[in-house]
Amino acid sequence: MSSKKKRNPLNLSLPPTVNEEGGKDENTEPKQDTLDDQLRKLALSEPQIQRMHEWMNKKKQIGPLSEDVLERISELGHGNGGVVHKMRHKKSNIVLARKLVHLEVKPSVRNQILKELEVLHKCNSPYIVGFYGAFQDNNDISICMEFMDGLSLDIVLQTVGRIEEPIVGRIAVAVAKGLHYLKTEVNILHRDVKPSNILVNSRGEIKLCDFGVSGMLIDSMANSFVGTRSYMAPERLMGNHYTIKSDVWSFGFSLVEIATGRFPIPPLSKKEYSKLFNVPVEQIDPSYPDYESRSHIDDDDGPGSMAIFELLEYIVHNEPPTIPRGIFSDAFVEFVEKCFKKNLSERADLNDLMKEPFYKRYEANEESEFTKWVQKVISKQEQN
Template sequence: MKPNPLPNARPGQPDQPARPRRRPGLTLPLPPRDPTSLAVPLPLPPPSAPASFSSSPAAPGGAQPPTASTQTLALADLERVRRIGSGSGGTVWMVRHRPTGWIYALKVIYGTHEDAVRRQICREIEILRTADNPHVVRCHGFYDRAGEIHILLEYMDGGSLDGRRIASEPVLADVARQVLAGLAYLHRRRIVHRDIKPSNLLINAARQVKIADFGVSRILAQTMDPCNSSVGTIAYMSPERINTDLNKGVYSGYSGDVWSFGLSMLEFYLGRFPFGEQLGRQGGDWASLMCAICYSNPPEAPPTASPEFRSFIACCLQKEPHRRHTSSQLLRHPFITRAQVIAPAAPAPLNNCVPLT
């Protein structure tokens, strides 16, 4: 009589004694990993990545189109209407999409950039295109043509708030609330702006204030002349960003954004740069300006301002970064919560923003 095969024996193989396939209780430790980082980093786009990509366009006159639109725009279909801004690094044009009539802002950046920088810009643009907040300027597309980088942005028909005074505290509170809402949204997504200033705060006919020029400018700064418009950038830098010795070499971009925001709000209220006319952003001594930011007392709201506004500015302009409020905390400050919300259908958006003389 032939004995029965062993339980672990395979057909066509000689019978073998059963062996345990694993040791009970045996575990292998997993390597430590930062829970905030990706397990597998995303690769950079290849050099032959598509030269253009786009999302929904901006409607004529500044109105917003349906967000469900996924039409891809060709650069050849964008008609330049007029120039709305320029500098040594590039030009911003108001453009019209011929097939639909939608209006955009097209930022054309000059200069030759290395392939690695271009690939990084492509990657960052893809991240920025996913930003969807009513207080952040939408990025609709990116084009790389003939050595120039084109960035298609939402058009804001009211322009920037640079050079404007906002003496009314309720109006300024509404502007601050909108900027903080956009800033808190970016910070929740781990996006640091690094260049909050009045010229990067735009307004439209619906009285919406939005944050512009984030992300890509930081990458391009690595390849451009660091002294180009240095005073305009340094003017809003936090003390610990200028002098890393002030905070033991630790710099938080989030608290740095709050400092820049607070300085901008105080400038709107005063109608001048808070560190003084002689240390202004144009024609000033940038070395003296850096010393003033790092070693003088932070600017304060004047005694004529309300206690709430004075407290609000003090919460932003703290020398020690850990003492500054976060953007989310500032949204709950009495200066913001007590202010009457101005309806979008109220008077023209710039009536209370008086141009500086």
């Protein structure tokens, strides 16, 4: 961190991200339902049920995993503390994604991490990225997952700039259902909701990945979680308990980012919205706060322009970011506002959000339009 950056006058901490209220109870085993039992509970469509069975058939074909049975195709990107590769399972020819995490820890710690990751085998939902298994090779842990050919939303943003509200609506519905599934069916919280952990594919599916099932893994990678802290709720940064409402804050933050193509802090001014969306300033809701313009808006699209403690201080002590009517629908503005209440008792939980007009508007939307959108994005990615 540069010496010119602001120090930490408020003595804010960078807290751990596990073992909090409302998360996984380590003394309680997850439910042992069969796949058919789980799918019946989730009120899925017939195509979703069929895809889940297709996924389980692929998983059976792959079987036990090791470095010897995999072949690297290409690098997909970097995640928290690891690199993600596109891989091919040699025997079945199935393509998968492998996250490789290098950890200089005791063998007993690596073994415990692998044991904690086993709960991922019980996550069977069309809104959660499928888990093939995990294995260790020397100091590396490989986490093998379903390959999503549309990649993550942070990479999508690099291709499209920002995402139109109807597409954001479809994403919001899927993410809410994914978070709800994790909480109600597996009894865990995500703890790391952000665009890089929301994946899409050419079949029109939207899935969550990289949620905090392994406390030991998160602790071992603690120094790499600056990006995660940028999306943390104020109460979490102040060292208070993590609840599902903390995931809701990060969820709202992510929706604002993908809808604007800019990290939400510091907030955009009316003039900047006018430029980004090519509309007259007068069209923007007069009640929208008159934020100061960022300098170099075309370059400043992330939290990197603020020192980490400046950013955390802003989240804790300033008013939450908002989005303006006149650019976005009333329903979307109100949905985001309910995610961004700093007072926990006022902030919506997932059940509240699922009753909102914005959620209801896109819950029943046809998947085909979203599928076409993802396919266009993939085509652009291949041309670049």
